[in-house]
Amino acid sequence: MKSNLRKIIIIDDEIEVGNFLKHLLTLKGYEVDVGHSGAEYHELVAKKAYDLALLDVKLPDTSGLSLLANMKAHHSRCKTVIMTGYSTVKTAVDAIKLGANDYIEKPFDDIDQLEELIDQLLHNTATSEQTHMLELAEQVGFVFGQSGSMHQLLTTAYKISTKNVNVLIDGETGTGKEVLAKYIHQASKRRNQPFIAINCGAISEALLESELFGHEKGAFSGAVKEKKGIFEIASNGTLFLDEIGEASPSTQVKLLRVLETGEFMRVGDETIRKTNTRIIAASHVNLVKAVEEKKFREDLLYRLDVVKLTIPPLRERIGDLPLLVSHLLIKQNSNLNFSADVIELFKEYSWPGNIRELNNITKRAVALAEGEVAIITRSYLPDKLLAVNVHEHPESKKSENQEDFESYVTQWTSQLLKLWKADEDIELETVLKRVKELETMIGKEFVQKTLKETVGDRKIAAERLQISMRKLRYLLNEKGS
Structure with missing residues (x-):
């Protein structure tokens, strides 16, 4: 008779660990098999399909990572947990x-x-975990997009x-290290x-040490x-x-003491205090190289x-750029959008500031x-972006508004x-109405062109056009202003 119990396989070369886990999980109603080597793992999985595998990293004849690869390749429905000591957490x-x-420490x-x-792992679906991951990312504003590297980063985090x-977060300036830390x-x-x-x-x-460890009255x-x-403030945070x-070297020494012992002293005090703060550090410089340079x-x-x-730079996840732009526009409560060729221009830029x-x-x-x-065109971009593809677009210095205006005229x-030139009757009122439309168009375009040149300063723009502020607003169709 086929058992309906959830099946667990445990592979650990420590017999005591295997026996303990089997006893614990059998009492919880699971069907448990234990092996102590890679060879025994292969014997067991050849006979039975499992719902969960607990795999030790270090085994006498193989590694847990090798068994993990086998499990993912041949038994993809089985959930996997790696068992490790503190010294092998990186593994x-x-x-x-x-x-x-997941992994658990021994x-x-x-x-x-x-x-x-x-x-x-045995009773929750992968979908519920994925949903929770995505909801949290949205809450903190961590836009991970479609790139595989960012999805892997989100999952690992x-x-x-x-x-x-x-945790140490590595990444160039502006990649979003603090947002990932919040996540x-x-x-x-x-x-x-x-x-x-x-x-x-x-x-x-001096101020950094005071901010981190606090100080006594009169300490400085x-x-x-x-x-x-x-x-102290973030003791459990x-x-x-x-x-x-x-x-500084002095601050580094004090940070090391906190990380090793969980103890610190306020500046100007000798009382030892305890903290349970979790540290997430970040740097845009290569710390390994910094160690080599003392x-x-x-x-x-x-x-x-x-x-x-490691957060990849924006230039390595350029396919996510439209989504990032959309997110930033929503964040600014703007109803504007960028034109399609501006998005293409964004994709060609290297984004050193990410x-x-x-x-x-x-x-x-x-x-x-x-x-x-309503649509943001190239004319609203800084020169450094417009210079990106000057060779590909000889007319790139000419704004789209200017091209549209010339085409209209x-x-x-x-x-x-x-x-x-037509030899037929003409309705003059219609012609004069078109002339009025041209006049309105010309007035508005000249105002907008001058506003761009004055970086939006309406007073200076009005002076350059030798019109009043009221006339400027009128030409912009702001008759109620």
């Missing part, structure tokens, strides 16, 4: 990137958490968010505790009262240390780089175009001359 993170559903300090993970490990915090069990971000490169050494000039530091590579402590890097997440630069250019364009047009003139 476990690699396993997640290879398709493992020894199992929290049995309830272990049981919760197993129950969740979500998996490690619940682990009590430090990890919101996906973690610390979500209801404080999330505090601090830029280590934007604060002086200006310390008129005692102050709690971030490690998350601290995001941006530009960690800019921290600018960053190797032992501190080792403590920070338990899990490393998403931060895209955000600034979008804000600038919206500020200049708001109230003038040419067509209007052609139609008027055609009427003039």
Whole structure:
């Protein structure tokens, strides 16, 4: 008779671990088989299909990652969890990137958490987890788009968010490292505790130590009262240390002590205090190179780089650009859109400032175009973008508005001359109405052209056109202004 029980396979060379897990999970109503090597794994999976596999990283005849690859290739419906010691957490993170559903650390300090993970994997669908991931990303404004690398980043960040490990985020300036840090915090069990971000490169050494660890009254000039530091305020929350590579040697030493012992002292005090803050650090500089150049402590890097997440630059995920632009326009409460050829121009640009630069250019364009047009064209972009494909587009320095205007005038003139040469009756009122339309068009175009040249300064534009502000508003069809 076929069993309806959920089936679990455990592969661990430590007999005690296998026996313990089998006893625990059998009591919970699961059907459990245990093996102690890669060979026994292959024997078991050849006889039976499993719903969940718990695989140890280190085995006598193979590695857990090899078994993981086999499971994903031949038994794709089976959920997988990698079991690892603290020293091999990086390997476990690699396993997640290879398709493992999660990992757990040995020894199992929290049995309830272990049981919760197993129950969740066996009874929750992948769809519900995916939905939660996407909802959290939307909440914090983490736009990951369609690129495979960003989806992998989102998945890995979500998996490690619940682990009590430090994270190092690597990426160029403006890629969104703080947004990713917020995502990890919101996906973690610390979500209801404080999330505090601090830029280590934007604060002086003395002030940074005071911000991080707090100070006693009179500890230094200006310390008129005692102050709690971030490690106290965010004791059970998350601290995001941006530009960690800019921290001074003295601050690095104190950070190392906190990471190793969970202990710190306020500036000017000798009382040892405890903290349970999770550290997420980020840097746009290569910290390994900084260690080689004696600018960053190797032992501190080792403590920070338990899990490393790398955000790809915008130029490597250019297919996501339209979605990012749409997100930024919504964020600015703008009803404007960029023209199709502007989006193509965006795709050709290298974006050295990444998403931060895209955000600034979008804000600038919206500020200049708001109230003038519904579609943002090249004429609202900075020169550095217009210079991107000058060779491909010889007329790129000519604005689209200018081209549209010239086309309108040419067509209007052609139609008027055609009427003039015609040997038939002409309704003069219709002709004069078209002349009035041309007059309105010309007035508005000259005003808009001058506004662009004066970066939106209406007063200067009116002076250059030698008209009043009232006339300028009239020509822009702002008759009620």
